[in-house]
Amino acid sequence: MTSPPSSMRTRKSSFWKMYLIKCLMPGLDSMQNQESGSGQKVKMQQKLAGILINQRKRMAVFFYAKAKETWEGALDYCRTHYNDLASLSTKEKMDSALLEITQAETEYVWTGLRHLAGDWLWVTGDDLNYTAWYQNEQPQCPARELHCGALDKQTKLWTHRDCEEKLSFFCQYGVMKQTNL
Template sequence: MKTKTTGALFLLLELCGVSSGLLKRHFYVNVKKAWADARQYCQHYYQDLSSFTDSLEETQFLNDAGAQSSNAWIGLRREAGVWMWSGGQNASVMSSGEQNVNSNCVFVKKSDQMLYVDNCSGSHAFFCMTTYAVVQENMTWEGALEYCRQHHFDLASLNSTTKMDAASGQMNQAQTQLVWVGLRFLAGRWFWLSGDHLDLAGSSGFPEHQCPAANLRCGAVDTHKKTWMARDCEEQLGFICQ
């Protein structure tokens, strides 16, 4: 970020953070909301409000921020005097001027792409992000789940067309046409690991009846057709983590 405007916030970023293997992509949402409402929107349609914790991630954010047409929230706020990203990481922040003690949420100003603080109830557009990593090693669904939870966060819940589109570029790296995602049939229903139910009416590749065959109870994505599929949980497929 640029660094010479009174009242702006400056992030002290690592020159090169420890890579998680996850690629962050950022999306400008030109709908004005309060910070908490913006975060809820991002968590539903993407993953969270945007964050960047090292210089490489900042560069990616700035590359993706070209569509910004107004001031926009990011996932940085002050809680009990501590600056934190929405994902829970602490942030090192300096101020170039006095800040309103009632202003605790951060936005990117359109005119100079610098960070400023505002009351969290204020209304701004916002940046959402997605983070995905395709693992090229083939595993069963349970093996993929264990791998993602050990090395990343979870198997990816691609529970909207927006998330599917955001992950499409990463999917092309897979060595198998089908890749496991965080979709499973248990206790009489299909559900995403995020907790959302699967809308069967909009899901080609799934049987019309609610209960699939006993060996077709794990969810995969066809990387060519971009559709969800019910597959045998013991198949060896690539997979996508978040």
């Protein structure tokens, strides 16, 4: 038996990937598949702006929430409605978030970056190998109230902020393995 032409396999593969995404995220109103040189991108129109990142067989969907919350409030909101506050743990994720930050109604936007027990970490458990700190300096021993990480709309870099500030935030819908269907 001969295999179908590659264009047919690609269409079927794209269809099943989109079907899988829609099943995992039933709240999405619409999706539009576009191919680019860097991989598959999916644009979603919903009350919250969303982006899908293809990162070597791992995909994460981020949503920019216009609501203003403290860092803990944002964490609770994201964990209730999505999976977590967003982890911008790679350059690709950071670049994608930067495309959305222009919509921010606050100067800073909460991320899942937090200082605990003397270290900065992502609440998702992602490694902190990639960094984008303001002035290229990771705060070593920030004041107690400045233990929460945000993305600065102007500098487009990470900074530490007072966890009680009410800011917009990025949620992460989750990470799922991309399959070759």
